[in-house]
Amino acid sequence: MQPDTSAVQIEPCRHCGTDAPVDVHFCPRCDRILTLGRHGDYFMFFGLHRRLQVDLRDLEQRFRMLSRQFHPDYYYNASSTERLASLERASYLNDAFRTLRDPVERLEYLLKLEGFAPKEARQSFEKAPADLLEKVFELNEELEAIPEMRAGGARPEDIEARLARAREPIESSLAEHQRQVERLMAQHDTEFEAGDREGRHRTLEALQRLLIERTYLTNLIAIVRRESGGEAAAQA
Amino acid sequence: MSHVVGIDLGTTNSLVAAVRDGAPAVLTGESGDALLPSIVTVGADGTIYVGREAQRRLLTEPSRTVYSVKRFMGRGIEDVSDEARWFPFAIGGEPGGVIRLRLGDRDVTPSEVSSFILKELKQRAESALARDGEFDPEVDRAVVTVPAYFNDAQRTATRDAGRLAGLDVLRIINEPTAACLAYGLDKRHQGVIAVYDLGGGTFDISILKVEDGVFQVLSTNGDTHLGGDDVDRLLVELALKDLGLDTSSDAGVLQAVRKAAIQAKWDLSEFDRAEIVVDGVPGRAEAYRRGITRSEFEALIAPIVSRTLQPCHRALEDAGLKPEQVDEVVLVGGSTRIPMVRREVERLFGKTPHSELNPDEVVALGAAVQADILVSGRREMLLLDVTPLSLGIETMGGIVSKIILRNSTIPASGSEMFTTFVDNQTAVDIHILQGEREMAADNRSLGRFKLRGIPPMPAGLPRVQVRFQIDANGILSVHARELRTNIEQTIEVKPSYGLTDEEVERMLIESFEHAQQDIDARMLIDVRNEAETIATATEKTLRRPDFDGIAAAHLPPAEVAAIRTALADLAAVMAGDDREAIRTRSDALNDRTRHLAEVMMNWTVQAALAGRTADDVEAKGR
Numbered sequence: 001m002q003p004d005t006s007a008v009q010i011e012p013c014r015h016c017g018t019d020a021p022v023d024v025h026f027c028p029r030c031d032r033i034l035t036l037g038r039h040g041d042y043f044m045f046f047g048l049h050r051r052l053q054v055d056l057r058d059l060e061q062r063f064r065m066l067s068r069q070f071h072p073d074y075y076y077n078a079s080s081t082e083r084l085a086s087l088e089r090a091s092y093l094n095d096a097f098r099t100l101r102d103p104v105e106r107l108e109y110l111l112k113l114e115g116f117a118p119k120e121a122r123q124s125f126e127k128a129p130a131d132l133l134e135k136v137f138e139l140n141e142e143l144e145a146i147p148e149m150r151a152g153g154a155r156p157e158d159i160e161a162r163l164a165r166a167r168e169p170i171e172s173s174l175a176e177h178q179r180q181v182e183r184l185m186a187q188h189d190t191e192f193e194a195g196d197r198e199g200r201h202r203t204l205e206a207l208q209r210l211l212i213e214r215t216y217l218t219n220l221i222a223i224v225r226r227e228s229g230g231e232a233a234a235q236a
Numbered sequence: 237m238s239h240v241v242g243i244d245l246g247t248t249n250s251l252v253a254a255v256r257d258g259a260p261a262v263l264t265g266e267s268g269d270a271l272l273p274s275i276v277t278v279g280a281d282g283t284i285y286v287g288r289e290a291q292r293r294l295l296t297e298p299s300r301t302v303y304s305v306k307r308f309m310g311r312g313i314e315d316v317s318d319e320a321r322w323f324p325f326a327i328g329g330e331p332g333g334v335i336r337l338r339l340g341d342r343d344v345t346p347s348e349v350s351s352f353i354l355k356e357l358k359q360r361a362e363s364a365l366a367r368d369g370e371f372d373p374e375v376d377r378a379v380v381t382v383p384a385y386f387n388d389a390q391r392t393a394t395r396d397a398g399r400l401a402g403l404d405v406l407r408i409i410n411e412p413t414a415a416c417l418a419y420g421l422d423k424r425h426q427g428v429i430a431v432y433d434l435g436g437g438t439f440d441i442s443i444l445k446v447e448d449g450v451f452q453v454l455s456t457n458g459d460t461h462l463g464g465d466d467v468d469r470l471l472v473e474l475a476l477k478d479l480g481l482d483t484s485s486d487a488g489v490l491q492a493v494r495k496a497a498i499q500a501k502w503d504l505s506e507f508d509r510a511e512i513v514v515d516g517v518p519g520r521a522e523a524y525r526r527g528i529t530r531s532e533f534e535a536l537i538a539p540i541v542s543r544t545l546q547p548c549h550r551a552l553e554d555a556g557l558k559p560e561q562v563d564e565v566v567l568v569g570g571s572t573r574i575p576m577v578r579r580e581v582e583r584l585f586g587k588t589p590h591s592e593l594n595p596d597e598v599v600a601l602g603a604a605v606q607a608d609i610l611v612s613g614r615r616e617m618l619l620l621d622v623t624p625l626s627l628g629i630e631t632m633g634g635i636v637s638k639i640i641l642r643n644s645t646i647p648a649s650g651s652e653m654f655t656t657f658v659d660n661q662t663a664v665d666i667h668i669l670q671g672e673r674e675m676a677a678d679n680r681s682l683g684r685f686k687l688r689g690i691p692p693m694p695a696g697l698p699r700v701q702v703r704f705q706i707d708a709n710g711i712l713s714v715h716a717r718e719l720r721t722n723i724e725q726t727i728e729v730k731p732s733y734g735l736t737d738e739e740v741e742r743m744l745i746e747s748f749e750h751a752q753q754d755i756d757a758r759m760l761i762d763v764r765n766e767a768e769t770i771a772t773a774t775e776k777t778l779r780r781p782d783f784d785g786i787a788a789a790h791l792p793p794a795e796v797a798a799i800r801t802a803l804a805d806l807a808a809v810m811a812g813d814d815r816e817a818i819r820t821r822s823d824a825l826n827d828r829t830r831h832l833a834e835v836m837m838n839w840t841v842q843a844a845l846a847g848r849t850a851d852d853v854e855a856k857g858r
Contacts, residue, residue, distance in 0.1 A: 064450045068618055072647065072708045076406060076610050087647050087707060094645040 009040065014081050023047075025069060025089060033070065035081065036088040041113055042096035050110060051192055052185035054100060063097045104214070107185070107207060114201075116208055132216055135169060139220055142166035167224045174217045181210050239370070240377040240406065240611050241361050242414070242603025245350060245394065247306040247437030247463065248570070250274050251600035252357040252378075255608040256368070260418065260601040263364035270597060272360065276352045277301040278340035281813055283757040286356040295495070298324040298487035300340040304465060305353075307437050308335045308346040309397075310389035319461075322469065324487035347393045351400035354378075358403060377404045379607040381599050383438040384410035385458035385624045387670045388682050388712050395711065406610050408709040411435070412442035413621055414602030415568040416451055418593060420617060427563035428454075430551075432581050432589065433599075434544060435569035437463045441548045443555040443562070452620040455554035455643045457547040464501075464571040466540050471497035474536070475512050475526055489517060504533045505573045534576045541580050548584055554643050565589035570596055620645050623706050630667040630676040639704050642672065646706050654700040660692040666702065668714070682712065691721050760815045767822035771806055774799065774829050777836060790835045795828075802828045 010019045013027035014035055020027055023044040027034055043050050046062050068074075070093055075086040099105045143166065149159050184207050191200040241254045241263070249271040253262045262270045269288075277290040278300050285293060294301045302325050308316060313329045320327045326338035336343040358375050365373035380403075382394050391408050398405035412431035426446060433440040440458035444451055475493050476482060483490065496514045503510035507530070514524040552559060565581060567589045572578065581589050593601065609617060622643045628636040629652060639650035654664050664687040671679030690698045699719040706712055717724050777783060778800070787796055806821040 060447075064448055064452075064618075067450060067620060068615060071618055071620075073407070073606075073610055073618065074613060074615060077613070087705070088649075090708075091647040091649040091705065094648050095650075098644060 011035075014085075015079075025066070033075070033078075033082050033085045033089060035085040036092055042100055042109060043113075045092065045096050046100065048100075049192065050113070051189045052103075052107060052110060053189050054106065056101060059097070059101060063093065066093050103181075103185070104211070107181075107211065111204060111208055111211075114204055116204065132173075132213060135173065136216075136220065139166055139170065139224070143223070163224055167221065170217055170220050170224070174214070174221070177210060177214055177217060181207065181214070184210070238372065238374040238376045239361070239365060240379070240607045241357075241375050242600055242605070242607045243354065243357055243378050243380045244411070244414075244600035244603060245306065245353065245380055245382075245397070246274055246599075247304050247435055247465065248274060249436075249596065250353050250357055251597060252361045253597070253600040253604035254361065254365070255604050260604040260608075262597050262600060263361045265360050266363070272353065272356060273303075274305065274353055275301060275303040276305070276339065276349050278342060279757075279813070280340070282340070282342075283760075283813075284352050285757075286352050295488060295491050298491050299326075299338075301325065302337050302339050302344075302349050304437060305337070305346050305349040307461075307465075308337065309350065310346075310387065310391070310393035311335060321483050324490060345393075347396040348400060350394070350397035354380075354397055354401035354403055358401060376402070377406050377607070377611070379407045379409060379603045379610065380405050381411045381414045381603050382408055383433070383435070383458065383460060384412050384440040384442050384453075384456040384621075385438065385460050386410075386710070387625055387680050388627075388710065389680065390460075391710050395709070405709075407606060408711070409603060409606050409619065410440070410442065410453070410456070410621055410710075411599045412440050412456070412566075412568060413444065413451060413453055413619055414600075414606065415566055415593075415598045416442075416444055416446070416602065417605045417617065417619060418598045418602035419566055419590065420446065420449075420451065420605075428555075428557065428561060429564045429566060430548075430562045430585060431566045431568060432544070432548070432572065433458075433568035434571040434577060435463050436571070437461070437465050439463055439544050439547065441544070441551045443551050443557065449616050450618045450620060452645070453622045453643075454557075455551045456622055456624050457551035457554070458624070459543065459547060462540065462543055463569070467501055467537050467571065467574070468494060468497050470536050470540075471500060471512060471528075474528075475514065475524070478526055479514075479517060479520075479524060481517075486518070489514075492516065500528060501533075501574075504528070504530050505575060530575075537574070537576065541574075541576055544577075545580065545584060559585050562587070566598075567591045568595055568598055621708070621710070622646060623648060623710055625670045625680075626672055627682075627704060627706065627712065628669050628671075628679070629702075630669060634676045635674060636669055636671075636676050636679060640706060644706075646710055647708050649703060649705045651701050651703045654687065654698075654702060655696050656690060656693070656698050657695055659695050661695065662690045662692055663688045664690065664700065668704075668712070685714065687716055689723065690718060691723070693720075756815070760813060760818075763815050763818050763822070764810065767806060767810060767818050767825075770822055770825055770829070771803060771810070774803055774825065774832075777829075777832065778803075786835065786839055790839075791832065795831065799825075799828050799832060 009022040011022050011034070012018065013020050013030060013032065015032045016027060016030040018027055018029040020034055023040045025034060026032065046059065046066070048054070048059075067090070070086055070089040072083065072086045072090055075083045078086070099109050142162065146159060146162065149162065184203055188200055188203045188207070191203060239254060241252050242260070244251045244253075251262055251270055251272065253260050255261075264270050265272070265287075272287045273291045275287065275290040275294060277285040277293040277297060279285060279293075280300075290301055294303065304323070307319070308327070312332055313327065313335055314331050316327060316335065327335060328338065328343070329336040334345050336345060337349060339349065358378075361375045362373045365375070378398060380394055380398055382391055386394070394408055395405050412433045415431050415433065416429060429444045429446060431440070431442045431444065433442075438458065438460050439462040440456065442456040443454045445454055446452070472490075472494050475497060476485070479493075481489065481493075492514050493512075496512045500510040500512045509527060509529050512524070512526040512528065517524050552562075562585050565585050565587060567578070567581065572581075572591070572595050578589065578591075605617070606619060608614065623640060623646050624642060626638045626642040627640040627650070628638040631637045637652070639652055640648050654666070656664065665684065666687055667676065667684045668682040669676055669679040670682050673679050687700060687702065690700060697720070700716055701719055702714060702716045704712060704714055715724070780786075802821070802825040806818070806825050809817040809821055812818070
């Protein structure tokens with residue numbers, strides 16, 4: 001299902017009853033902070049378009065500016081409705097900032113907004129991409145050799161070197177991956193500007209595939225790290 | 237209008253501060269002391285003493301005295317079993333419930349003990365404001381600081397203590413961030429700041445980014461069980477070993493050893509050598525003396541200092557920064573006076589740490605600044621703090637599913653969907669946890685609740701959305717809504733290590749009952765002060781060099797003898813708790829000295845009229 005972003009949602013101000021669009025934070029008439037209620041989305045909240053490339057300095061500035069408007073510290077003497085509105089709006093702002101400042105979280109969020117399957121659902125039914133399987137096998141072989149080395153009394157630095165070697169191809173794939181993601185993000189934004197809905201959808205599909213691969217790659221690296229961590233502990 | 241203050245409720249000492257004429261200042265006691273020892277004694281008659289008086293009684297009545305209560309806030313008996321033996325007071329309570337501390341004949345919760353300290357601070361602030369000429373010195377609201385690494389239960393226990401003390405706790409803020417606010421006043425800092433806070437009982441490290449007056453905490457880490465107390469303990473162990481004693485020895489002796497160890501620790505921050513000196517150890521004719529050099533001391537405490545470095549690295553990693561990217565380092569807490577601590581911090585960050593503000597006072601000053609921001613509506617500064625620990629719920633197999641990740645800026649929220657497992661199930665059990673571990677059992681249990689009122693439906697059909705909200709104090713609240721029926725659920729969280737509202741209510745009522753006792757204590761002190769004034773004035777007169785001459789001329793010898801008797805009678809009851817006796821005898825002394833006062837007055841007037849000083853008159857009289 002594709003959420004309709006063209007219609008402006010309206011919610012009345014709890015204080016004076018004036019209708020206010022959900023993406024404004026203060027009542028246009030009485031200037032009081034509005035309860036969150038139904039909301040648009042994180043991008044709208046920050047006054048941003050649904051673009052994947054975000055200027056982090058600009059985002060941070062918006063975050064600080066909005067924090068200064070919503071923070072519960074400034075609503076101690078206000079009515080309970082306003083205090084609640086401030087708490088909700090500040091929470092939502094913090095959640096939104098946390099999501100949008102991280103490129104991967106941002107991408108996940110946009111995919112969800114655009115109606116793609118959520119991360120959790122995806123992982124359960126998708127299989128590991130075929131070209132990654134080979135790398136997984138290689139890595140497993142390397143990792144299996146480690147307990148033998150340890151049992152054979154190998155020096156910790158040798159084991160560490162072997163682990164680093166095992167990690168190297170995965171890390172270089174991840175770097176390559178990163179470049180692809182960045183390229184596609186830029187492409188998505190161009191398509192967004194041009195109003196190319198179909199092109200944009202295709203790009204997002206490609207990005208979703210990349211995200212799944214990425215999850216595998218980061219998991220593999222985490223496995224090697226754990227093995228390294230175990231090595232450090234064994235030395236200590 | 238009533239006043240609002242900032243309070244640093246410390247493990248060892250507590251302070252209160254307020255913004256006066258635009259600048260934060262510590263509010264001191266009558267004798268000018270800023271630090272209130274966080275020690276509480278209950279006298280045999282139930283009177284509560286806080287601070288220096290309690291500190292004195294720690295040596296004479298160790299079993300009626302409680303200190304380091306902050307260590308027990310929001311915790312269970314099973315959390316403190318290791319250290320309980322170090323304390324001379326009994327520590328009890330049901331496993332899985334709130335700790336109870338034995339204070340004289342009463343069993344009290346840590347929140348109650350803290351409320352006694354808070355009440356004392358409130359009173360201290362009110363008299364300081366009155367001295368300062370405030371027309372209405374009432375203090376009824378406060379910002380109270382806690383270690384950044386305090387969990388929900390510990391924060392809630394602190395808030396409860398405020399309620400019990402009759403203070404509306406406007407905000408609970410983290411100590412390192414408060415310190416930053418205090419520093420932020422003079423200089424417009426820009427950049428990344430690391431706050432290294434090693435207090436009596438806890439260690440905190442926070443990494444903040446300051447820009448446009450917004451103090452944003454990027455990450456925080458620490459250890460709620462690491463601090464100056466551990467240093468003291470090492471020195472105490474050293475002395476006890478020499479003396480052939482252990483922690484089961486007489487509580488009075490243990491306190492004396494502890495006091496001597498702390499003195500030696502302080503000395504070692506200034507000198508290369510110090511001595512632990514303990515008088516009156518049973519079975520020893522002479523005082524025990526143990527010399528210790530600074531290098532021995534440093535070898536002893538090195539493990540403690542290095543334990544602080546790991547949280548620093550973790551906090552930096554969470555903030556995505558390297559040590560060299562930190563622009564400024566701020567030191568907080570008395571333990572940062574130890575030269576080795578300073579050296580290690582300097583080595584880690586590669587820069588000299590700030591210590592312009594008194595490390596004991598900086599947290600209270602920051603709390604006062606925050607209090608002022610809250611009530612004044614000033615917006616030039618804003619503090620954005622984080623939650624130190626991840627919040628999650630227990631799922632199938634005892635695994636934790638995280639809902640709000642650690643180091644998330646607060647207020648923060650998160651939600652989770654729940655459903656039923658059997659047909660027509662109307663309730664679901666939910667277990668809330670805080671911590672970073674995978675398994676529920678390894679994390680701190682915040683509470684369990686039963687989600688009730690789910691409309692009877694086939695299994696798996698109800699969709700209950702549970703929303704977790706962490707407010708700006710780092711305290712959790714839970715709301716639930718069944719999405720198919722849109723019914724809002726009422727949730728009652730039974731806090732694992734906290735007090736229920738009913739318990740707080742009951743304690744408040746009890747504190748009103750004890751209020752009579754506390755009023756009695758204050759009246760006793762008032763009577764004693766008055767008696768002291770009369771006694772001192774009389775003694776002073778009797779000691780005058782010209783007294784014998786004046787007496788010979790104007791006072792019958794029997795009257796002088798009667799005055800001396802009345803004075804001795806009063807001195808005999810003065811130290812006791814019998815208010816009536818003190819009052820009667822001080823009144824008697826007052827009566828007996830009325831004629832004396834007249835005589836002395838006349839003498840002075842005559843001397844003045846004659847244009848001579850009393851000394852001249854005396855000289856002539858001879």
